Amino acid sequence: MKTTELRAFTSGKEVIYVYHNRIDATGEAIKTENSVFRAVDDTISEIFKLVKKLSKSGNVYRFLITADHGFIYTRKPLEATDKLEKEGFADRRFIISKSNLFRLGVYAVRLSTMLSSNDDRYINLAKGMSVFKCGGGMNYVHGGSSPQELLIPTLYVKTQRGVVDTEDAMINLITEVRKVTNLRISLDFYQDKPVSDLVKAATYRIHFVSSDGEIISNEVIYKADSKSDKAGNRIASMRFDIKKKNYDNNLRYFLKVINDKTNVEVLSRQVTMDLPFTDDFGFGV
Incomplete structure (x- = not known):
């Protein structure tokens, strides 16, 4: 996008939302999940370049950079003994069902408790590094309750007008x-x-x-x-x-x-x- 086009696009806007999905798209595909760390490096580089471009050419000087979740990656695929059978609406790290599964390696929480609602279903979470049998690769997972998946960075970046890179x-x-x-x-x-x-x-x-x-x-x-x-x-x-x-x-x-x-x-x-x-x-x- 040319400078004039970029400035016209950003002019008068209070908030501009930019969504970047390279990490998830790479990690969630079986053929590419082993390249997720390269995708992380590429993402950091691309976001850095975007901040510079918006600051220099788009008259945007404040940025809030965050993520919707973290992830767990294991070099070695999880063994079959680490996998748990699914039922209900399932992801590799959680199952939403009408009942508490009461299974080894799983703990459950009522959605009504988490959301302060009348939803009587349960969210069943896989403990540790365990996953439910579900589609997708077995090295890259997210959606569970580990610190790596729940804790996300939030960066506030403020750039200065007229600053030239050295x-x-x-x-x-x-x-x-x-x-x-x-x-x-x-x-x-x-x-x-x-x-x-x-x-x-x-x-x-x-x-x-x-x-x-x-x-x-x-x-x-x-x-x-x-x-x-x-x-x-x-x-x-x-x-x-x-x-x-x-x-x-x-x-x-x-x-x-x-x-x-x-x-x-x-x-x-x-x-x-x-x-x-x-x-x-x-x-x-």
Whole structure:
């Protein structure tokens, strides 16, 4: 939607309701339920972009972001012994029926008690991670009474007019490194943009690390603070001293670049450690 169209749409409205269903649509389909966490990440990104667009182009500056429910996801599908037979109007996590089911793994509450009404039916809820036999996948469920399903976030976002986004100066690896064959290695890095009003200087920590978390080199500090418009002036060579040890072929090894302020990993390259065993005297054997 163009800026003029967006402003015309939002003009004069007190409340604009936006419904987003990617998480449920992904989790409730058997073929895609295992991708629900990717759907969560995509949803957060899309809502963030929408808030920015409405704020910048739609003259909307206050947002209330929430959800209608949470969910439970298990990597391993629930076993048959965890499932409960259904009767009445059933979902995987609850059954609405005319009677209390009085079954192991189920507890019931009168709807009249919950809703302060004359409804004499019961809502029967599956305890713990149990589910009723019903359609749909068996990894992603919601509708029950667990904290994960009942407690929902509510975010109030207020943006400011005329605020311009800034970004950290990023760095990229120039040197192609797939295999480490020496205890000392030099790598070239490139700062992608010069520092300006919109691009802020940033500091990065760079080191080699194993998949079990052991740092196997010195940690180099890279300050991406160059203001030069010439790309060649934004290249820096960093030297790494690799730890002398016998490397386990069952582990994986990586070059990691981490933003020092946010502690966010911005670059990762897997490498093969092809070093001869080195004793304390520095002689390969």
